[in-house]
Amino acid sequence: MNELKDPRKTFGEAVIEAAEKNQNVVVLSADSSSGSGLGAFPSLFPDRHFEFGIMEQGVIGFASGLATTGKIPVFAAIAPFVTARPFEMFRNDLGYMNQNVKVVGRCAGMTYDQLGSTHHSIDDVALIRTIPGVTIINPGDPVTIRKAVLAMIELKGPCYMKIGSPKMPVLYPEDIDYRLGKGIVMEEGWDVALIGTGTVLSKAVAAAKLLEESGVSVRLIDIHTIKPLDRELILSAAREIGKIVTVEEHFLAGGLGSAIAEICSQECPVKMKMIGIGDQYASNGPYEELLGKYGLQPDQIKETVIKFLST
Amino acid sequence: MDIKEILKLEYTALHIRRSILRLIRAGEAGHVGGALSSVEIVTALYFNLLNIDPGSPKWPQRDRFVLSAGHKCLVLYAALAERGFFDKSVLDTYGALDSPIPGHPNMHKLPGIETNTGALGHGLSIAGGMALGLRMDKSQSKVYVLMGDGELAEGSNWEAASAASMHKLDNILVFVDRNQLQISGRTVDVMSYEPLDERWRSFGWSVRTIDGHDFEAIIGNAKEIPFEKGKPSIIIADTIKSKGLSFAERKVNYHYWKATPEEMEQAERDLDAIEKKLKEKTERSTGNE
Numbered sequence: 001m002n003e004l005k006d007p008r009k010t011f012g013e014a015v016i017e018a019a020e021k022n023q024n025v026v027v028l029s030a031d032s033s034s035g036s037g038l039g040a041f042p043s044l045f046p047d048r049h050f051e052f053g054i055m056e057q058g059v060i061g062f063a064s065g066l067a068t069t070g071k072i073p074v075f076a077a078i079a080p081f082v083t084a085r086p087f088e089m090f091r092n093d094l095g096y097m098n099q100n101v102k103v104v105g106r107c108a109g110m111t112y113d114q115l116g117s118t119h120h121s122i123d124d125v126a127l128i129r130t131i132p133g134v135t136i137i138n139p140g141d142p143v144t145i146r147k148a149v150l151a152m153i154e155l156k157g158p159c160y161m162k163i164g165s166p167k168m169p170v171l172y173p174e175d176i177d178y179r180l181g182k183g184i185v186m187e188e189g190w191d192v193a194l195i196g197t198g199t200v201l202s203k204a205v206a207a208a209k210l211l212e213e214s215g216v217s218v219r220l221i222d223i224h225t226i227k228p229l230d231r232e233l234i235l236s237a238a239r240e241i242g243k244i245v246t247v248e249e250h251f252l253a254g255g256l257g258s259a260i261a262e263i264c265s266q267e268c269p270v271k272m273k274m275i276g277i278g279d280q281y282a283s284n285g286p287y288e289e290l291l292g293k294y295g296l297q298p299d300q301i302k303e304t305v306i307k308f309l310s311t
Numbered sequence: 312m313d314i315k316e317i318l319k320l321e322y323t324a325l326h327i328r329r330s331i332l333r334l335i336r337a338g339e340a341g342h343v344g345g346a347l348s349s350v351e352i353v354t355a356l357y358f359n360l361l362n363i364d365p366g367s368p369k370w371p372q373r374d375r376f377v378l379s380a381g382h383k384c385l386v387l388y389a390a391l392a393e394r395g396f397f398d399k400s401v402l403d404t405y406g407a408l409d410s411p412i413p414g415h416p417n418m419h420k421l422p423g424i425e426t427n428t429g430a431l432g433h434g435l436s437i438a439g440g441m442a443l444g445l446r447m448d449k450s451q452s453k454v455y456v457l458m459g460d461g462e463l464a465e466g467s468n469w470e471a472a473s474a475a476s477m478h479k480l481d482n483i484l485v486f487v488d489r490n491q492l493q494i495s496g497r498t499v500d501v502m503s504y505e506p507l508d509e510r511w512r513s514f515g516w517s518v519r520t521i522d523g524h525d526f527e528a529i530i531g532n533a534k535e536i537p538f539e540k541g542k543p544s545i546i547i548a549d550t551i552k553s554k555g556l557s558f559a560e561r562k563v564n565y566h567y568w569k570a571t572p573e574e575m576e577q578a579e580r581d582l583d584a585i586e587k588k589l590k591e592k593t594e595r596s597t598g599n600e
Contacts, residue, residue: 026447050443050478058436058470065440068375068425069448073440088430089467093437096427097418 002169002202005142008106011163012037014149015074019045022153024072028063030056032077036106057086063101064093072100072153078112079105079121079162087127094158095131102152104161109199109249110277111165113287120282121162126254128160129227135180136227137161138256140201141171144224147178155180164199164249166287171205171222183230189217192305193237196247197223197256200296204247207301214302216309229259238268245273245305249296252276273308275301312527314596318589320526323393324354325585328555330389330402332578338406340569341414344559345459346385348490348523348550355529356455357390365395368422374452375441377426379434380459380488381415387424388412396423432465434458435485439471442480442543453536456485461493464502469514472543476515481537485516485545488523490552492563507547516545523548557581 015038019025026048027033027041033049042049052059056077063073075082082105083090094101105124112119128134137159139148145163152159176184183195187208194211196204201222208218219237223230237244244264246257257274264270277294284290291297295304327350335341357363361374378387385405392399397411401421404410411420415429425441428434434456442454462468475483487507495501504510508518517538521528529548536544552566553559556578559568570578 047447052470052474052477055470055474057467058439058474061433061436061467061471062440062443062474064426065437065442066444068437068441069371069444069450071444071447089433089436092427092430093433 002171004167004169006037006167007142007145007163008035008037008165010037010142010145011076011104011106011149012040014146016041016044018150018153019048022072024070025153026050026066026071026073028052028059028073028075030054030059030077030081036076036104038076056081057089060086060089060103061093064097064099067099067101072102074102074104076104076106078119079108079124080119083121083124083127083160090128091131095134098133099158100156102159102161104163106163107165108162109164110282110290111199111287113290114284116284117281122250122277122282123254124160124162125226125250125256126258129254129259133157134227135159135225137180137225138198139163139224140196140198140222141168143170143172143174143176144178147176148180148224151178151180162198168199169202171202181225181228181230183233184222184224185219185233186222187218187220189219190241191217191243192309193219193221193241193244194247194305195221195223195244195256195260197226198249200247200249200291203291203296203298203301206298207247207305210298210302211305214306216305223256226256226259229263231263234260234263235268238264238270242270243309244270245308246275247296247301248276249291250276252278273304275304312530317526318593318596320354320358321589323358324350325582325589326393327354327386327389328582330392330399331385332575332582333402334385334388334405335568335570336575337403340567341385341405342382342566343385343568344492344552344566345380345383345488345490347554347556348552349383349386349457349488350554351524351526352457352486352488352529352548353386353390355526355533357394359530360533361455362452365423368396372450372452375425375438375454377434377438377441377454377456378416378428379438379456380431380462381428383457383459383488384412384414384416387416391421391423397421431459431462432467435468435471435475438483439475439478439480442475442483443478446480446482452482454483456483458485458487460487460489460491460498460504460507461501463487463504463507472511472514472516475543479541480543481541483543484533484536485543487545487547488550489547490550492552492561492566494563494566496563511545515542517542518545518547520547520549523550524554555581555585
């Protein structure tokens with residue numbers, strides 16, 4: 001059994017680690033730092049933490065302005081409130097102005113399970129993916145959350161990173177070679193490419209194990225950077241295997257599966273199956289049950305893959 | 312202020328108005344009303360108030376100017392050209408494919424532009440972040456913002472207003488170009504935010520109201536910021552929309568002007584008349600010496 005770690009706590013510790021190394025890192029809060037694992041930041045760096053209260057669209061603008069003076073603002077809050085709500089600010093003030101700002105949507109996907117569709121964020125990748133120049137990072141375990149934070153601080157330019165809320169299993173060793181924009185082949189295989197991302201990467205990992213036990217050879221891929229997408233890795237899977245299944249806690253419209261289909265359909269058309277949430281508001285309830293409602297539990301993923309391979 | 316200095320600014324304002332006509336001739340149309348109403352404010356900024364270097368537009372110690380009401384960009388392009396940020400021939404590309412001077416400013420295309428504005432209600436937050444960053448760096452630089460009065464209906468402005476006050480950003484000065492008109496009519500009829508002074512004061516700002524075409528009032532007041540220590544400052548500048556064009560002043564349908572040849576001729580005559588008056592004023596002032 002893998003060790004479980006709190007993604008928000010991991011994220012907050014990584015930001016503090018980055019801030020210790022880089023004096024330009026500042027944290028902006030829309031009444032959201034404590035809930036983002038950054039509760040310790042204000043006392044550690046009192047001159048580098050700015051509280052704004054619940055005004056996310058304004059905070060994005062302030063972050064843009066701070067970035068013009070060489071600061072590296074990190075703004076973490078509940079995912080829909082840093083993406084859907086201030087979308088125009090994200091697009092104009094960060095994307096269009098190409099500002100070195102790091103926006104982090106936490107409790108993303110359906111991890112705010114009971115709180116329903118206002119608090120779910122299953123459209124954030126679709127929205128932010130339309131903004132030219134924004135890097136979108138969706139790490140799937142605590143080790144890569146930390147590495148992603150450190151890498152995104154080093155990267156010059158606007159970034160959107162999403163993390164969940166429930167504790168998540170450690171999937172990688174500490175010394176994993178993690179690079180933004182480069183997917184990770186977690187298992188080699190030849191019958192199907194199973195591509196996962198973010199909060200449900202661990203479900204894809206478990207599904208791959210079940211499939212292997214059933215005699216299906218799976219190439220398991222972690223796409224932790226949805227934009228820019230690791231084009232070569234995707235195309236090599238398409239060319240070499242010819243069958244791709246994507247797994248994401250996101251709408252089918254505009255997410256990882258869509259991004260992969262955009263590349264494959266034009267450069268190497270292959271059979272694809274996308275697992276995610278269809279054109280509906282996700283329901284409310286216990287998180288694991290919600291994942292089950294949308295076919296995102298390992299046994300369901302396995303069944304979907306087997307059915308896909310048999311057609 | 313010295314009369315010669317004021318006359319010089321008035322001549323510069325005239326040149327800027329002429330450049331705005333040049334832009335309209337090139338692009339055939341543009342947001343002229345709010346550009347002309349804010350000519351004196353922008354002239355005062357670029358030819359007196361702003362500590363800037365056209366040869367080094369990204370100089371870190373510069374003052375910042377954020378044109379929150381991005382559609383007023385004709386006056387910004389004209390002022391930047393006049394100040395030497397780029398050659399005036401660039402003004403003739405207005406409206407052309409890939410022109411560096413789009414219908415709303417783009418910092419990546421033109422030196423001297425600080426922000427990509429155009430969508431209203433963005434500038435004040437960005438300016439607030441600049442002010443915060445400059446204060447962290449213990450910089451003496453100031454952040455100046457120009458907003459429209461119609462723009463104030465965007466709720467995001469009031470988030471920014473609260474935050475600037477809460478964070479005691481007394482290195483910001485906002486000008487509101489209160490020309491009292493927006494596309495659909497009078498601001499007080501479309502969505503009134505009057506009384507503006509009381510509203511801004513209640514958000515924690517230090518407020519002054521002036522004649523926005525009076526250089527002495529603009530510069531004299533702007534040089535006194537912060538009006539109160541620890542508070543952001545705002546000047547509500549009463550202006551005349553389309554100022555300088557006899558046929559368009561205070562008329563709502565010249566918010567965006569598609570110029571007919573007759574109107575353009577009249578506009579030239581109007582600016583010639585202003586020049587004539589300025590010459591007379593200059594002669595009087597030199598005669599008095």
